[in-house]
Amino acid sequence: MKGEMKMKKALALILAVLMLVSLVACAGQNAAQSETATTETKTEETASSTQEASSAADGDVVKVGVLFPYTGSAAAVAEDAQKGIEFAVSEINDRGGIKALNGAKIELVYGDTQSNEEAAASEAERLISKEGVSALLGCYQSTITLAVQNICEKYHVPLAITCSTSDTLTEGAKPYSVTIHEQNADTVKTHCHFIQDMNAKEPGAITTAAILRQNDDWGQALGDGWKEGLKEIGVEVVVDEVFAMDVTDLTTVVSKLVDKKPDVVLNACYFQSMVLLTQTMMGMGYEPKAMLCSSSGETDNDFIPTVGNNADGFFTVSGWGEDVLLSMPDKAWIGEEYKELYDGEHYTAESAAGWAAAMVVAEGLEAGASAEPEALNAAIRGLSIPEDCWWNIYPYEISFNQETGKNENAIPVMGQFQDTKIVLTYPESICTDGIELVFPGYELSPLYKK
Missing domain, CATH: 3.40.50.2300 (Response regulator)
Structure with missing residues (x-):
């Protein structure tokens, strides 16, 4: 049957x-x-x-x-x-x-x-x-x-x-x-809480940030939200870059990351630009303490087959992850x-x-x-x-809120790429048996392991 x-x-x-x-x-x-x-x-x-x-x-x-x-x-x-x-x-x-x-x-x-x-x-x-x-x-x-x-x-x-x-x-x-x-406001709030929690564990771990986003309503709104949220928690934005969806070269953008060395990179990228960003960062030997993504290009089923373990250590925020089913x-x-x-x-x-x-x-x-x-x-x-x-x-x-239609019960969580799979790691209370949040995230990177 x-x-x-x-x-x-x-x-x-x-x-x-x-x-x-x-x-x-x-x-x-x-x-x-x-x-x-x-x-x-x-x-x-x-x-x-x-x-x-x-x-x-x-x-x-x-x-x-x-x-x-x-x-x-x-x-x-x-x-x-x-x-x-x-x-x-x-x-x-x-x-x-x-x-x-x-x-x-x-x-x-x-x-x-x-x-x-x-x-x-x-x-x-x-x-x-x-x-x-x-x-x-x-x-x-x-x-x-x-x-x-x-x-x-x-x-x-x-x-x-x-x-x-x-x-x-x-x-x-x-x-x-x-x-x-x-929604975006929930993503910003979750990212900022994460940064505060990492600083509580290790004072001064994250003091500077970079913001990278697509030039559409979603990317611009997230970028504006991040700037406001980071300012409130005392984190300085040292790189702020906007690029087109069909961008073909991010060398200049990554060069700024290499130069300014922000502790955390917050990005709003669709699939093609997320792949390009990851490959360019690896090619130029750069990884931040935390790469905070926004449940977009990095969650596409073709992302890991394309970039392999180069994304290990990255974080993605979402209202859901496969671990939830566990x-x-x-x-x-x-x-x-x-x-x-x-x-x-x-x-x-x-x-x-x-x-x-x-x-x-x-x-x-x-x-x-x-x-x-x-x-x-x-x-x-x-x-x-x-x-x-x-x-x-x-x-x-x-x-649903009767005026806005928003599900106000939605709670974003964060997953981390570990061994080419996304596992839920934040808040740490949601981690399943045998899973731990790794910070700095670059400790999982193939660059770090060399």
Whole structure:
């Protein structure tokens, strides 16, 4: 029976991949031909999307849109989140679908943001107006997610934000979106607490810092937060560098690190620039006492195969790590099945975020017994998912502030790369048996061991 279920899941995932390949192949054509809603009033727009979504449930399926950068400069980074979403949907459908809707199955419909705000907004409108989705999931890059968030507010369609952490996404009234995991302010707070704790153990261990970030909303917001937070705890910023997502040479940036020798480097880098930064640092023989990353490029499944043990000693902040499942024996099967479905790939923070976002939408469909977007949105915002819920892989309750949509229970933790694997190390109280935080982190580096 278990083998049969896995075969069904594998077939479902293959179909999803084929649909996605078709989407990417037609991305350029879709960008040119996609139509946007042309109704004259918001009331008419909302009524149209409501009618489409309601009819989607009538055919024994509920359509849910998935928006990620499948082409463009960040194409590699969304794969883990997408796999987490598809894994969750296959699990929901295998368990009988949405029981409150007579077993309706969830059907995913994909859109390509192309790492472009206009393209993302256009795709969101297409998924809502033409495909009749009841909800959207996405979009990884915070600037892109903000553009989609505006479209969802226009059409009154719920958005379960996935892997986007900018605080602007939860500032002020956000009536049609929710965040499940940590945001930038939580990351800054955790990094600063870490620095204070290291200084408490070894006075004066960290007195200077470097800030490296991408030149988008996410990177800029994190950089500004770090500067303010570091100032409050008395740490001097001696290097502050901003670079493009498609940067091809970081020699000048790393030269400044070599010259100023900051005790800690805080970085907000997507996959390509994170790989480039790591390789350039190793090539120039530089490593700080602590390399504090932001749950982005360094958690991509391709990062370690690309840089090997050169990342050992680095820290990454996240609301989740695979070690969490070790403290949840009844949920260990989630990570095991994921690895089996995806040829041994690790269940990353992005995979967990995708899984949780899809599960939140499914819970909303069950609670509200409706695929109509307004009703679904109200049901999602009223959820309270306890830590011991069978699918909740986070070590905290999932519930939402009614004004901002933020999950204020989210608690970031920090992992450290040890022997090419991320293990949870901070706060040290969460360390599993046999795992210890290593500081300075460079003691694990191949440069240090030579």
